[in-house]
Amino acid sequence: MSTESYNSTTFNCQRFKCSGRGLILPFGIEACMSIQLRAVLYFVFLLYLFLGIAIIADIFMSAIETITSRKQKIRYPDPGEKDKYLTVEVRVWNDTVANLTLMALGSSSPEILLSIIEIVGNRFEAGELGPGTIVGSAAYNLLMISAICIASINAPETRRIKLYNVFLVTSFFGFFAYIWLFIVLSVISKDVVELWEAVLTFLMFPLVVILAYLAEKNCFASKKIEMAEEEKLIITPPETDAAGVPRSFHKDELLQFLRDLGQSSNLSIEDKAQLFAAKLSENMHRSRMQYRIQGARMLTGGKSLFVNLPDKLQEIYEKYQKIDDESSPSAIAQEIDCLPKLEFTATAYAVLENEQRIDIIIKRTGPINIYQRAVKPQPFDTTFSTDHKAGGRKSTLTRNDIDEDPQMAILEFASSSYAVLEREQRVTVEVVRHGFTKSVVHFRLDTIDGTATAGEDYIKLSEEFVMESGQQEKKITIHVIDDNQWEPDETFFVKLSLPESEENHAKVGSKTVALVTIINDDEPGYIHFEEPINLVKESVGKAEIKVARVNGADGRVSVHYRTKDIEAVATRDYEPADSELVFEHGEISKIIAIPIINDLDTEKDETFAVELYNPTGGATIGKHGRTVVTIINDDNYITMANKMASLVQVDIDKLSVTKTTWGQQFKDAMTVNGGDLETAKFLHYVGHTFSFFWKILFAFVPPTSIAGGWLTFFVSLLFIAILTAVVGDVAAIFGCLVGLKDSITAISFVALGTSLPDTFASMIAAKNSKTADDAIGNVTGSNSVNVFLGLGLPWLVAAVYWESKNLPFTVKAGDLSFSVLVFSCSCIIGMILLTLRRFLGVFGKAELGGPTIPKYACSAFFVFLWICYLTLSGLQAYGHIYWAT
Numbered sequence: 109m110s111t112e113s114y115n116s117t118t119f120n121c122q123r124f125k126c127s128g129r130g131l132i133l134p135f136g137i138e139a140c141m142s143i144q145l146r147a148v149l150y151f152v153f154l155l156y157l158f159l160g161i162a163i164i165a166d167i168f169m170s171a172i173e174t175i176t177s178r179k180q181k182i183r184y185p186d187p188g189e190k191d192k193y194l195t196v197e198v199r200v201w202n203d204t205v206a207n208l209t210l211m212a213l214g215s216s217s218p219e220i221l222l223s224i225i226e227i228v229g230n231r232f233e234a235g236e237l238g239p240g241t242i243v244g245s246a247a248y249n250l251l252m253i254s255a256i257c258i259a260s261i262n263a264p265e266t267r268r269i270k271l272y273n274v275f276l277v278t279s280f281f282g283f284f285a286y287i288w289l290f291i292v293l294s295v296i297s298k299d300v301v302e303l304w305e306a307v308l309t310f311l312m313f314p315l316v317v318i319l320a321y322l323a324e325k326n327c328f329a330s331k332k333i334e335m336a337e338e339e340k341l342i343i344t345p346p347e348t349d350a351a352g353v354p355r356s357f358h359k360d361e362l363l364q365f366l367r368d369l370g371q372s373s374n375l376s377i378e379d380k381a382q383l384f385a386a387k388l389s390e391n392m393h394r395s396r397m398q399y400r401i402q403g404a405r406m407l408t409g410g411k412s413l414f415v416n417l418p419d420k421l422q423e424i425y426e427k428y429q430k431i432d433d434e435s436s437p438s439a440i441a442q443e444i445d446c447l448p449k450l451e452f453t454a455t456a457y458a459v460l461e462n463e464q465r466i467d468i469i470i471k472r473t474g475p476i477n478i479y480q481r482a483v484k485p486q487p488f489d490t491t492f493s494t495d496h497k498a499g500g501r502k503s504t505l506t507r508n509d510i511d512e513d514p515q516m517a518i519l520e521f522a523s524s525s526y527a528v529l530e531r532e533q534r535v536t537v538e539v540v541r542h543g544f545t546k547s548v549v550h551f552r553l554d555t556i557d558g559t560a561t562a563g564e565d566y567i568k569l570s571e572e573f574v575m576e577s578g579q580q581e582k583k584i585t586i587h588v589i590d591d592n593q594w595e596p597d598e599t600f601f602v603k604l605s606l607p608e609s610e611e612n613h614a615k616v617g618s619k620t621v622a623l624v625t626i627i628n629d630d631e632p633g634y635i636h637f638e639e640p641i642n643l644v645k646e647s648v649g650k651a652e653i654k655v656a657r658v659n660g661a662d663g664r665v666s667v668h669y670r671t672k673d674i675e676a677v678a679t680r681d682y683e684p685a686d687s688e689l690v691f692e693h694g695e696i697s698k699i700i701a702i703p704i705i706n707d708l709d710t711e712k713d714e715t716f717a718v719e720l721y722n723p724t725g726g727a728t729i730g731k732h733g734r735t736v737v738t739i740i741n742d743d744n745y746i747t748m749a750n751k752m753a754s755l756v757q758v759d760i761d762k763l764s765v766t767k768t769t770w771g772q773q774f775k776d777a778m779t780v781n782g783g784d785l786e787t788a789k790f791l792h793y794v795g796h797t798f799s800f801f802w803k804i805l806f807a808f809v810p811p812t813s814i815a816g817g818w819l820t821f822f823v824s825l826l827f828i829a830i831l832t833a834v835v836g837d838v839a840a841i842f843g844c845l846v847g848l849k850d851s852i853t854a855i856s857f858v859a860l861g862t863s864l865p866d867t868f869a870s871m872i873a874a875k876n877s878k879t880a881d882d883a884i885g886n887v888t889g890s891n892s893v894n895v896f897l898g899l900g901l902p903w904l905v906a907a908v909y910w911e912s913k914n915l916p917f918t919v920k921a922g923d924l925s926f927s928v929l930v931f932s933c934s935c936i937i938g939m940i941l942l943t944l945r946r947f948l949g950v951f952g953k954a955e956l957g958g959p960t961i962p963k964y965a966c967s968a969f970f971v972f973l974w975i976c977y978l979t980l981s982g983l984q985a986y987g988h989i990y991w992a993t
Contacts, residue, residue, distance in 0.1 A: 125143060125844070125845065126840075126841050126844035126845055127139075129837070129840045129841050129844050132833065132834060132837050133834070133837040133838060133841060134146075134837075134841055143845055146841075146845055147842060147845040147846050150838055150841055150842040150845060151842055153838055154835065154838045154839060154842055154857065154861065155861070156798075157831055157834060157835050157838060157861075158835070158861035158862070158864065159407065159408065159798060159799055159802060160799075160802040160831055161218050161828060161831050161832070161835070161861075161862065162404045162407050162408065162864065162865045163404065163408055163410075163799055163802045163803060163806055164802070164806050164809075164824050164827045164828055164831065165214065165215075165217065165218070165400075165404060165824075165828065165865060166401050166404035166405060166408075166410065166865075167806055167809050167820060167824045168214050168217065168820075168821065168824040168825060168828060169211075169214045169215075169397045169400050169401045169404075169765075170401060170765035170768070170812050170817075170820065171812055171817040171818070171820035171821040171824060172206075172210040172211060172213075172214045172397055172817070172821065173397040173398060173401070173765050173812075173817075174765065174812040174816065174817030174820070175201075175210065175816060175817045175818065175821065176199075176201040176206040176210060176211075176397070177199065177201075178199070178200050178201070178816065179197035179198060179199055179200060180197065180198060180200055181195055181197055182195070182197075182198055183195055202321060202324070203324075204271070204274055204317075204320050204321050204323075204324045205317055205320075205321055206397075207889060208278070208316060208317045208320055208889050208893060209317060211397055211400075212889060212890045212893035212894075212897075213893075213897070214397065214400065215400055215865075215866055215869075215890055216245070216890055216893060216894050216897075216898060217825065217828050217832075218828060218831075218832050218835070218862040219238075219241050219242050219245050219859075219862055219894055219898055220242075220894065220897055220898035220901075221828060221829050221832040221833075222237065222238045222241055222832045222835065222836050222858070222862075223238030223239060223241070223242060223898045223899060223902050224238070224898075224901060224902045224905075225238075225829065225832060225833045225836060226238040226836055226902075227902040227903075227905070227906050228902070228905075229833070229836075232905070232906040232909045232910065232917075233906075233918070234301075234906070234917075234918065234919040234920070235850065236849070236850035236851045236854060236922075236923065236924065237836055237839060237840060237850045237853070237854045237858065238836075238854075238898075238899075238902070239854075239899060239924050240850065240851045240852075240853075240854025240855050240858075240859075240923070240924060240927065241854040241855070241858045241859050241862065242894045242895060242898050242899060243286065243289075243854075243855060243924065243927050243928055243931055244854055244855030244856065244858070244859030244860075244927075245859040245862060245863050245891075245894065246282075246286065246891040246894060246895075246931060247855065247859070247931045247934065247974060247977050248859050248860060248863045248974065249863055249866060249887045249890060249891060250282075250887055250888070250891060250934075250935060250938055251934060251938055251970045251971070251973050251974035251977070252863075252867070252970065252971065252974050253863070253866065253867055253870045253883075253884065253887060254884050254887070254938065254942070254970050255966075255967040255968070255969075255970035255971045255974075256867060256870065256871055256874075256967070257870050257871060257873075257874040257880070257883045257884055257956050258945075258955075258956050258957065258958075258963055258966050258967045258970070259963060259964060259967040260871050260874050260875055260956075261874055261875070261956050261957030261958075261963070262957070263957065263958065263959055263960040263963060264952060264957070264958060264959055264960075265957045266952040266953070266954030266956060266957040266958050267874060267877070267878070267879055267880040267883065267954055267955065267956035267957055268879060268880055268946065268953070268954040268955060268956075269879060269880045269881055269884075269885045269946070269955055270879040270880075270881050270885075271323075271324055271881055271885065273323035273324065273326065274320050274323045274324050274885070275881070275885050275888065276323070277316070277319050277320045277323045278316065278320055278885075278888040278889035278892060279888040279939055281312070281316045281319075281888075281889075281892040281896075282887075282888030282889065282891040282892045282935070283888075283932065283935050283936070283939065284892075285312070285891065285892040285894075285895035285896060286891075286895065286928050286931055286932050286935070287932055288309065288312070288895070289895055289899065289924075289928050290925055290928045290929055290932065292305050292309070293919060293921040293924065293925050293928075294921045294925045298921065299918060299919065299920050299921055300916045300917065300918055300919065301903050301906075301907055301917045301919045302907065302916070302917075303907045303908065303911050303917075305903075305907075306900065306903040306904040306906075306907040306908075306917070307904060307907075309895070309896060309899065309900035309903060309904075310896065310897070310900030310901055310903070310904045311900075312892075312896045312900070313893060313896035313897045313900060316889070316892050316893070316896065320889065362384055362752065362753055362756065365383075365384050365387060375424070377751060377752050377755065378755060379421055380752060381752045381755035381756045381759060382415065382417060382421060382755075382759060383417070383421060383424065383425055383428070384752075384756050385415050385756050385759035385760055386415040386417055386421075386425055387425075388756070388760060389414050389415040389760070389763060390414075390415075390876070394413075394873075394876070394877065394882070398413055398765070399869040399870070399872050399873040399876075399877075399882055400865060400866065400869040401413060401765060401869075402414065402868070402869065402872050403865045403866065403867070403868030403869030403870075403871075403872060404865040404868070404869075406795075406868045406872070407795055407799075407864065407865065407868065408795045408796065408798075408799040408802075408803070409780055409781060409788075409791070409792040409793065409794070409795030409796035409797075409799065410776065410781070410782060410795075410796075410799075410803070411762075411776050411781060411782020411783070411784070412763075412781065412782065412784070413763050413765070414763070414876075415759060415763070416781075416784060416787035417787065418786050418787060514543070514544060515544050515547075515613060516543050516544055516613065516614065516615060517541055517542075517543050517544045517545065517547060517549050517613065517614040517615075518541065518542040518543045518614070518615055518616070518617045519539055519540070519541055519549065519551055519575070519604065519606070519614060519615075519616055519617065520539070520540060520542075520604065520616060520617030520618060520619040520620060521537060521538065521539060521540075521602075521604060521619040521620070521621075521622045522537075522538040522539070522540045522581070522619075523538070523619070523622065524619045524621070524622055524623065525622060525623040525624075525625070526622060526623070526624045526625070527624070527625040527626075527627055528588055528624070528625070528626060528627065529627050530588060530590050530591075530626055530627060530628055531590050532588065533587060533588050533589075533590050534585050534586065534587050534588060535585070535586050535588060535624055535626075536583050536584065536585050536586075537553075537583070537584055537586065537602055537622055537624070538581055538582070538583050538584075539551065539553075539573075539575070539581065539582045539583075539584070539604060540580060540581045540582075541575055541579070541580050541581065542617065544613075545577070545578055545579070545580055546577055546578065547577055547613055547614075548574060548575070548576055548577050549574070549575045549606075549610060549613075549614045550572055550573070550574055550575075550606070550607055550609070550610050551572070551573055551575065551604060551605070551606055551607075551610070551614075552570075552571070552572045552573070552604070552605045552606070552607060553569055553570075553571060553573065553584060553602055553603070553604060554569065554570045554602070554603045554605070555568050555569045555570070555586065555600055555601065555602055555603075556600060556601040556602075556603060557600055558598070558599035558600045558601055558623075559596075559598040559599050559600075560598035560599055560600040560624075560626055562600070564589065565588070565589055565598055565600070565626060566586060566587065566588045566589060566600060566624075566626065567586065567587040567588075567589070569584075569586050569602070572607065586602065586624070588626055595628055595726070596628060597625055597626065597627050597628055598625075598626045598628075599623055599624060599625050599626070600624050600626075601621055601622065601623055601624070602621070602622045602624060603620065603621050604616060604619075604620045604621070604622075605620070631659065631660025631661075631662050632660055632661075632662055632663050632665045632725050632726040632727040632728075633657045633658055633659050633660030633661055633662075633665070633696075633727055633728075634657070634658055634659050634660075634727065634728045634729070634730035635655060635656070635657050635665070635667045635689075635691070635720060635723055635727050635728070635729060635730060636655070636656060636658070636720070636729065636730025636731055636732040636733060637653060637654070637655055637656075637718070637720070637732040637733070637734070637735040638654045638655070638656050638732070639653075639654070639732070639735060640732045640734075640735055640736065641735065641736050641738065642735055642736070642737045642738070643738050643740055644704060644737060644738070644739055644740065645739075645740055646704060646706050646739050646740065646741055647706050648704055649703070649704065649706075650701045650702060650703050650704060651682070651701070651702045651703075651704050651737050651739075652699050652700070652701055653699065653700045653701075653702065653718055653735060653737065654697060654698075654699055654700075655667075655669075655689060655697070655698045655699070655700060655720070656696060656697055656730075657691050657695065657696045657697065657698075657727070658696070658730065661691070661693070661694050661695065661696050662693065663693055663725055663726065664690065664691070664692055664693055664725055665690075665691050665723065665724060665725030665726065665727035666688055666689060666690045666691065666723070666724045666725060666727075667688070667689050667691075667720050667721070667722065667723040667724070667727065667729070668686070668687070668688050668689075668720070668721050668722040669685065669686075669687060669688075669689060669700055669718055669719065669720050669721070670684075670685065670686040670687075670718070670719060670721070671684045671685050671686070671702065671716055671717065671718050672716065672717045672718075672719065673716055673717075674714075674715040674716050674717055674736065675713075675714040675715050675716075676714035676715055676716040676737075676739055678716070679705075680705065681704070681705055681714055681716070681739060682702055682703060682704050682705055682716055682737075682739070683702065683703040683705070685700070685702055685718075691727075700718060702718065702737065704739060712741070713738055713739065713740050713741065714738070714739045715736050715737060715738045715739070716736075716737055716739075717734055717735065717736050717737070718734070718735050718737060719733060719734040719735075720733045720734070721733075762782075765812065768811040768812050768813060769811050769813055770807075770810075770811055772811070773807045773809075773811055774804075774807045776803075776807075777800075777803035777804050777806075777807040778800075778803075778804070780792050780793055780796045781796075806824075806827065809823050809824050809827070810823055835858070835861075839853050839854070839857060839858045840853070842857070843857075849923070849985050849986070851922075851923035851924065851927065851981070851985050852981070852982055852985050855927060855977075855978065855981055856978060866890075870882075870883045870884065870887070871883075874956055880954070880955045880956045883956060884942075884955060884956070903917070903919075923981070923984065923985045925991075926980075926981065926984045926989075926991045927977075927981045927984075930976075930977050930980050930981055931977055934973045934974075934976065934977050937973060938970060938973060941966060941969065941970075942955050945958070945966060950962055951963075951966065
């Protein structure tokens with residue numbers, strides 16, 4: 109409606125306020141309503157439209173996920189067999205390119221379309237709503253989403269950006285895009301966008317994509333590209349079921365999960381399949397698009413892309429996770445303090461520390477994650493100095509009682525104790541001379557057994573030596589015998605004495621006896637079962653249980669083992685055993701064979717235990733000192749495994765957004781939580797109730813299984829365009845009714861409404877992804893694409909239109925240039941803070957999460973920046989801050 113008054117034979121109403129602000133709205137019947145009522149209705153309608161956009165954007169993103177997940181088959185040489193090839197599937201779309209093109213278009217389509225529709229609807233004249241929404245969304249995405257993601261990670265967990273080179277490129281353009289916007293509007297050609305500026309703005313969009321792609325491929329760095337994951341993907345073809353359909357997992361993974369889960373008689377096959385599907389869902393790689401879809405479905409009570417377990421199964425799964433996480437680095441670090449201390453003498457500790465053996469002892473990470481802490485006691489000899497080397501120490505002795513006779517030489521050991529690692533095979537002791545040094549002095553060294561025995565542990569020394577005139581020190585080597593047998597640290601003594609002929613011109617000092625410690629460096633290792641749970645069929649004959657020797661294989665060691673009944677009964681279900689395993693020097697693996705009795709009766713699964721005890725030769729029992737053997741009935745084993753694998757694949761397929769049909773779409777639209785009522789919560793019902801109309805309407809959109817998702821893409825894009833046009837009208841009229849300028853409405857209500865699904869998407873990605881890339885890594889990319897595509901495209905169309913008429917394309921800088929400037933300042937501060945978080949230990953050296961207080965402080969600071977942005981933009985828009993444009 110183009111006039112400000114409305115006349116009708118039916119209605120006789122007052123002046124029709126804001127009737128000329130929309131392209132489609134308002135409706136004529138509004139003329140008789142009060143302004144307050146109209147404002148409330150328009151606000152509610154705006155929220156409802158945002159809900160509709162979130163739902164159709166979900167479908168739009170599903171189409172993009174279908175398109176970008178398309179794979180092609182390639183042949184690859186089989187590394188296992190010559191002249192054979194493997195046929196595998198690889199993704200056609202690169203993740204970075206997909207994120208910055210279709211993904212950015214999907215997440216920012218309302219803002220981009222709003223800008224395009226506004227210019228076209230205004231007869232190619234620029235408005236404030238579209239550009240303001242783009243800048244406002246950028247501010248919200250960078251500041252508020254970052255704040256939420258930082259705070260959503262449980263302390264002290266962290267998330268780091270993995271593709272940091274890509275992040276740097278997109279961050280630069282995410283900042284440069286808005287600086288460029290300011291330069292175009294306020295510097296180069298004030299209040300006018302020339303054709304070359306519009307063309308250059310639009311061309312920056314493919315430039316960002318190309319540079320980000322090159323950064324991902326490390327074209328700007330000397331570091332080699334990590335190809336491990338791609339190689340693993342290529343040489344590991346997917347497993348198929350009996351019908352030849354590829355599975356999302358390998359059956360070995362399923363069997364290992366069952367071993368780790370243990371035998372629970374109260375769990376059905378369906379329950380176990382659901383638990384395994386939850387594990388796969390938690391660990392599977394997810395794209396940013398999938399997180400975006402999940403964010404929208406959280407708002408609307410739609411079908412989740414994650415496996416939601418009933419409370420009973422969730423409790424069991426959490427217990428399983430605790431067991432599974434015992435070998436994680438954080439759990440291991442907490443275990444170290446609880447382990448026994450391995451205490452050395454000060455001498456032994458010094459040698460180990462000098463040779464960096466202490467770190468090895470503390471940080472050893474063998475397959476069974478066994479650790480010992482080295483504890484340094486107080487040194488018993490104050491003559492130790494810091495320049496110690498293996499085999500001896502320089503003396504720090506200062507003699508205050510040197511004989512007054514200037515012709516008297518005094519001999520003694522440089523240190524009263526020495527230590528040597530057995531593998532060094534020699535120790536050097538040092539005799540030093542004080543006083544008179546111009547004479548030739550003879551002295552004698554003799555070794556005396558302590559716990560070490562001459563001939564077995566070291567070579568006996570009993571010899572006379574000469575210190576020449578002017579010589580102040582003499583080093584003597586004693587040979588140590590290195591064997592492969594573990595034994596405790598052993599000691600012997602070296603005695604210094606003078607022949608009778610030397611007593612007139614030489615004497616011994618206070619250190620006439622030196623203690624030598626031989627530190628045993630043989631590592632007999634730890635002995636444990638390779639698996640805590642073993643599954644065997646009843647007809648197997650013998651259950652072969654592997655025992656491993658890890659973290660050392662020196663010397664001959666042994667360990668005893670015995671069986672114990674649980675549900676299985678010895679002599680009825682298996683043959684009992686109580687015997688000894690012997691590992692010779694260098695042996696690292698043994699097999700315990702337990703005969704299994706096949707009684708041919710149908711019975712449930714039964715278990716018994718095998719445990720290790722009484723290790724000898726210095727060996728230690730490892731983490732898995734006990735294993736449980738489950739005897740499975742043969743008739744049910746294959747059937748159960750295949751049935752469970754099929755059930756798991758069905759559960760995984762339910763999470764797919766690329767295999768939908770029309771029937772499935774209508775079923776999901778009409779049911780809460782996609783039909784999963786068992787795990788549906790109250791909020792799911794609330795969201796489903798409010799969004800029911802939109803769900804049914806958009807169920808008519810062609811499913812992604814048709815035409816590779818492209819038909820869904822274009823139809824849903826059309827729906828988004830229609831809804832965006834209505835949003836533009838509703839937002840403009842609402843702002844008019846409550847007295848808000850379009851620029852303020854855009855950066856607040858509209859920006860917040862269009863960015864809400866992204867907020868949930870980033871929060872879910874922060875919690876579930878192992879990196880921060882999907883949470884905040886793509887925010888900067890989307891922000892740059894918003895300008896280069898969301899403004900570049902409509903500017904290009906409008907500039908061409910006005911150029912054809914030989915007229916300039918006028919774009920008033922006004923409030924927009926000030927808003928851009930404030931956002932740019934906030935962007936610089938925010939990016940500096942994210943960089944500091946990555947490199948400073950106080951923040952956990954990661955962009956997200958970290959210690960509690962710094963985490964919440966950073967989050968609050970980002971919120972403060974966003975509030976400052978809104979406040980300053982509002983004050984300027986209403987003339988409280990002067991801005992010369």
